[in-house]
Amino acid sequence: MIAVNKETFQAEVKDTGGLVLVDFWSESCESCKALMPDVEALAEKYATQVKFAKLDVAKARRLAIGEKVLGLPTIVLYKDGEKIDEVNKDDATAGNIEAMIQKNL
Amino acid sequence: MEKTYDVVIIGAGPAGLAAGIYSGRSLLKTLIIERSKTGGQAVVTNEIDNYPGAEGEETGPTLIAKMVKQAEHFGVERVADEVVDVDFEGDLKKVTCNKGEYQAKAVIIASGAFPRLMGCRGEAEFTAKGVSYCATCDAAFFEELEVYVVGGGDSAIQEALFIARFARKITIIQNLPELTAAKSMQKKAFDNPKFSFVYNSVVEEVKGESGLLDTIIIKNEQTGELTEFNADPEDGTFGLFVFIGLVPRTDVFEGKIAMDRGYIPTDENMRTNVPGVYAVGDCRIKPLRQVVTAAADGAIAAVHAEKYIEGGE
Ligand SMILES: Cc1cc2nc3c(=O)[nH]c(=O)nc-3n(C[C@H](O)[C@H](O)[C@H](O)COP(=O)(O)OP(=O)(O)OC[C@H]3O[C@@H](n4cnc5c(N)ncnc54)[C@H](O)[C@@H]3O)c2cc1C
Numbered sequence: 001m002i003a004v005n006k007e008t009f010q011a012e013v014k015d016t017g018g019l020v021l022v023d024f025w026s027e028s029c030e031s032c033k034a035l036m037p038d039v040e041a042l043a044e045k046y047a048t049q050v051k052f053a054k055l056d057v058a059k060a061r062r063l064a065i066g067e068k069v070l071g072l073p074t075i076v077l078y079k080d081g082e083k084i085d086e087v088n089k090d091d092a093t094a095g096n097i098e099a100m101i102q103k104n105l
Numbered sequence: 106m107e108k109t110y111d112v113v114i115i116g117a118g119p120a121g122l123a124a125g126i127y128s129g130r131s132l133l134k135t136l137i138i139e140r141s142k143t144g145g146q147a148v149v150t151n152e153i154d155n156y157p158g159a160e161g162e163e164t165g166p167t168l169i170a171k172m173v174k175q176a177e178h179f180g181v182e183r184v185a186d187e188v189v190d191v192d193f194e195g196d197l198k199k200v201t202c203n204k205g206e207y208q209a210k211a212v213i214i215a216s217g218a219f220p221r222l223m224g225c226r227g228e229a230e231f232t233a234k235g236v237s238y239c240a241t242c243d244a245a246f247f248e249e250l251e252v253y254v255v256g257g258g259d260s261a262i263q264e265a266l267f268i269a270r271f272a273r274k275i276t277i278i279q280n281l282p283e284l285t286a287a288k289s290m291q292k293k294a295f296d297n298p299k300f301s302f303v304y305n306s307v308v309e310e311v312k313g314e315s316g317l318l319d320t321i322i323i324k325n326e327q328t329g330e331l332t333e334f335n336a337d338p339e340d341g342t343f344g345l346f347v348f349i350g351l352v353p354r355t356d357v358f359e360g361k362i363a364m365d366r367g368y369i370p371t372d373e374n375m376r377t378n379v380p381g382v383y384a385v386g387d388c389r390i391k392p393l394r395q396v397v398t399a400a401a402d403g404a405i406a407a408v409h410a411e412k413y414i415e416g417g418e
Pocket of ligand 1: 385
């Protein structure tokens with residue numbers, strides 16, 4: 001899983017073909033940190049099919065809002081640079097994230 | 106293969122962690138199971154001013170980090186998993202999770218509570234799109250933006266004061282004719298120039314054109330009058346934080362122990378109606394739901410669980 005920021009988001013996510021999953025998180029979001037190991041495990045499992053990235057919104061607030069993310073945790077799936085699916089808040093569980101990936105493979 | 110413990114604690118909020126500290130310190134083989142974030146509700150809040158000893162820089166997350174360290178020091182094991190079923194019939198209680206199964210001589214339920222929803226139109230759709238129940242998670246998104254806070258109790262005013270560090274304007278929407286928060290907290294809000302107050306009103310609907318929240322419609326419950334708030338076009342959006350009480354997280358125990366409207370009745374030793382099963386913290390029937398009482402419940406339950414395991418009660 002790679003860390004992206006407001007400088008690299010365009011190239012690593014929007015201009016990347018295929019499926020890219022972005023974990024929007026921040027240091028002050030305890031749910032995000034509790035979820036991160038599960039997302040990392042999924043990154044291993046789907047390594048050949050999906051690119052995994054995480055974005056610390058504390059340093060990219062406007063970018064996150066531009067992506068219509070206004071609450072954490074939010075996990076967004078992009079395909080060819082377009083947002084196609086997301087899960088957030090209480091729905092952002094390992095099971096739901098995997099189901100979202102499966103559905104869009 | 107099931108693993109067997111002396112004590113299995115369900116939930117790692119302050120109640121579960123305190124139970125773990127006492128149980129571990131008594132050299133009982135102890136496991137705490139947590140489905141989501143360690144610390145429970147105590148880590149969704151920054152301010153924890155009223156917990157004895159937690160003055161100055163202490164926040165919910167820093168306080169919880171210390172409790173976790175203390176529990177680990179006493180040899181308590183922790184696992185990230187969700188309890189999905191329990192069997193309290195035999196002498197060894199069974200606790201089934203998504204990823205594993207455990208057995209315990211005693212079980213301490215510390216599953217806490219989660220925020221009550223407004224129940225208005227658009228609420229689910231705009232969660233994480235402007236509607237939030239967690240200030241530490243989301244307040245920073247609203248730097249320089251406007252924020253509405255629903256509720257007038259301790260949590261609502263305390264969290265609103267925290268959000269005011271980021272937001273440029275705070276409007277409290279309270280369903281009663283006055284606030285119910287502690288007077289000292291009310292004073293802080295009244296003295297803060299960013300705050301304004303709307304009384305006797307509830308949120309009827311939340312909407313947004315572009316996928317983000319930009320409209321809140323409230324109803325004055327006395328006059329029936331509807332008022333619409335719109336986001337400043339330059340901002341494009343605003344926040345709506347909801348702190349209007351709690352719902353116990355006890356679904357998995359339905360039919361397994363006695364319950365009353367979702368809350369678990371206990372005696373003063375935290376015993377439920379099933380021997381060897383205890384309930385602590387916000388999930389049980391009690392007069393004050395705070396970190397200090399959650400921790401106290403945990404201590405009491407662990408001490409009685411030890412006696413129970415030793416055959417004393
Ligand atoms: C916004 C806000 C501000 C607050 N401010 C203060 C304050 O200033 N001072 C104060 O003293 N108190 C405050 N409180 C209240 C305090 O946080 C709670 O009283 C306290 O956290 C209750 O502790 P608990 O351990 O009983 O439950 P919780 O903190 O709710 O923890 C329960 C844990 O159990 C887990 N769980 C539930 N079901 C399962 C399952 N099936 N499997 C595995 N795990 C499970 C949950 O994920 C959760 O982490 C505040 C609460 C809120 C919401």
